[in-house]
Amino acid sequence: MRPTPGLVYLSHSSHRILLPLVLVWAATYVTDLRGFILPRWLVLCAYVLAIPIAIVVSDTWTSYNNKRDAVSRGAILPKLVGYRWPFGLDTILSLRASFTTRYLGNAVFDWADQYGYMFRFRVPGETRVFTAEPEHIKRILATDFSNYEKGPNFRLQMQTLLGTGVFNSDGDMWKFHRSMTRPFFSKDRISHFDIFDRHASDVIDKIRSRMREGYPIDWQDLASRFTLDSATEFLFGRDVQSLSAPLPYPSTAPIANHLSGNSVAMAFSKAFLDAQVTSAGRARVLFPWPLLEIFHDRVAKPMEIIDKFIDPILKDALEKKTASNIKVEKSGELEISDEDTLLSHLVNLTDDPQILKDETLNILLAGRDTTALTLTCAIYQLAEHPDILRRLREEILNKVGSARRPTYDDIRDMKYLRAFINEVLRLYPAVPFNVRFTINPTEWPSQEGEPPTYIPANTRCLYSVFVMHRRKDLWGPDSLEFDPDRFIDERLHKYLTPNPFIFLPFNGGPRICLGQQFAYNETSFMLIRLLQRFSSIALMQDSHPESLPPAGWARSKGSNGKDRVWLRSHLTMFANGGVWVKMDEAQNIEQV
Structure with missing residues (x-):
């Protein structure tokens, strides 16, 4: 019988959950040995806040390292979507609303107006990268294919339905x-x-x-x-x-x-x-x-x-x-x-x-x-x-x-x-939105005249052909109109022929x-x-x-x-x- 996703997750991530709690227990134990009896409310608060604080510390350390690595490569990190709530809760709520009550990808189109078609955004537990740039998607799917994978998170998500089939596996x-x-x-x-x-x-x-x-x-x-x-x-x-x-x-x-x-x-x-x-x-x-x-x-x-x-x-x-x-x-x-x-x-x-x-x-x-x-x-x-x-x-x-x-x-x-x-x-x-995870750190090209963009290892990279297929700068001012002739007339040679990766x-x-x-x-x-x-x-x-x-x-x-x-x-x-x-x-x- 296959273990539940929760048991699989705990077996791989128990250290992230248990370590903060163990540290609180150890601190409490040491203070007790020294004769300092902490109030129960304080101990309870410490246990409740241990994991959120650990996440903040881990994120801060990861962010510092990523910035340092980017500078060492002469690169920059993608622009970060602004957020107001802790852990980017408002960001993910905007995404969920976009998927359920607004036009598909509405939040992404809004962010693209502010940050361009490549940016990063904060959600609880991680910072993700989004792109609808043909050159980036080409790297993910083709020219740097070996550096990207579906990743263990996606495989666990789809394991019950797809097992280890071709759409839910990596490598060999x-x-x-x-x-x-x-x-x-x-x-x-x-x-x-x-x-x-x-x-x-x-x-x-x-x-x-x-x-x-x-x-x-x-x-x-x-x-x-x-x-x-x-x-x-x-x-x-x-x-x-x-x-x-x-x-x-x-x-x-x-x-x-x-x-x-x-x-x-x-x-x-x-x-x-x-x-x-x-x-x-x-x-x-x-x-x-x-x-x-x-x-x-x-x-x-x-x-x-x-x-x-x-x-x-x-x-x-x-x-x-x-x-x-x-x-x-x-x-x-x-x-x-x-x-x-x-x-x-x-x-x-x-x-x-x-x-x-x-x-x-x-x-x-x-x-x-x-x-x-x-x-x-x-x-x-x-x-x-x-x-x-x-x-x-x-x-x-x-x-x-x-x-x-x-x-x-x-x-x-x-x-x-x-x-x-x-x-x-x-x-x-x-498939309007898709995902890959980086295996090793890499760099993506930026706009002309700007330093390359640094993408850390194990980064969730979301890419969207749905958004890319509707970009006016890639398909012309009528990109949102339904017109089959664009695959026959001069627009074919103007847009698609020079850059075939805009149609995927x-x-x-x-x-x-x-x-x-x-x-x-x-x-x-x-x-x-x-x-x-x-x-x-x-x-x-x-x-x-x-x-x-x-x-x-x-x-x-x-x-x-x-x-x-x-x-x-x-x-x-x-x-x-x-x-x-x-x-x-x-x-x-x-x-x-």
Whole structure:
């Protein structure tokens, strides 16, 4: 049985907690021996204040050393965001409010106006560095890759959900997991399109049925089911059949109901979401979160539901391998057939069920949530821009027709579709904020004419492609506007071509997303199939008031003031309350 996060934290950090208390006890003991009996209230105050004082002393000493080291290198420390409350409590409260009630990253955009796109800020227990500078992110992800890691804090945060999988490991363990999955993503596979087509047909049937009832659909819910069913079939050879469950109705509908029907599918989907939300939320408490989970692991309960689905599949796959007398091979020696699932590929590389579970869950997270967000925001923008919808649909009909299944060549040749998806990925990258920890001290370039910026060892470095993708100095004065043509016209050569690291929806460097092409294909396929059957889309957020952004939303600096969807983030971005739309069926659809 895996120890709780709290016990793991205490085993690694007990000296930080116990040492101040031991010092108070020792001081009290010595005074007692000398005949000085301290008042109980004073002893109690000493115990209560011991840890906060130790934190202040440690922080002061660390700050002094960092300043000294920076000076010795001829460098400077990043600008510090001002704070008024002890330990930067007001800073983290501003960040939490930004994530929950304001436009995504609102506090960061405000601070960037004052301090630039690289600064440090104080939170209880540490000083963190933030950057949205392309050169810094390039160093983190590529040119100085070996000096950055996910780090033990992040790994503990995600351990229950992702284990030691590729997104939650460093060093040799990361290389091992990466080498296992890379061959499976190294070529396009016809079977992928077979999977997409089956589930896209289910999506279209669901939409047509709901439109006949006269009620809007939550497209985010439907896109998430499409990518969940596609991802689980891709991974395991069988899907959770979430598309077979009834769709929700908007809250204003007279027959609004709770989801029912396929309880196994919806339980899996809900558990997977709960596990992500809880894992992400661990990093947003005001003190070390593991201390809240000493006696229980808050992610363990949803994981029980996930395990009930995955464990029998893993057991069956390993038993089939044993019965076939297949020996573990090195990944480089394997031939992968078009009929293989990722799991059938992985069982040829390892017999360890925990490694298999960790890796499949990591890929499930990447393959389901990221593409679901891209499809969600794609339909949102098509509803907001009928002219873009008409132009995109015209390209689809001219290239594929109104009924034929698209091929790889079709998708590759559709330039406007690719530009449209890129623009969605620019404004709505699935992972808006990410983190790495420095291993050794390093220096980042500053503005021209200024000394380099010193980044100490073991510093939590937050970087945001969401913020970087919206910078006017990097993308032009219209950076907050949705315009796919920026990936086709002269703006492409003016901004992106000279500096490709300003566009990183799939990260970059050695950890670049292995499933990048898979995501493009899945998104393209679903959009083509959808626009073959539906000629217009209308946003209906008023039908479900819970989906409307809060007051003051449009005044946020990261927004163009026109946003009608409430973007939030756990591990990935999502639309709070959903994206509710109505669609009109196209006429004169060909018969194939």
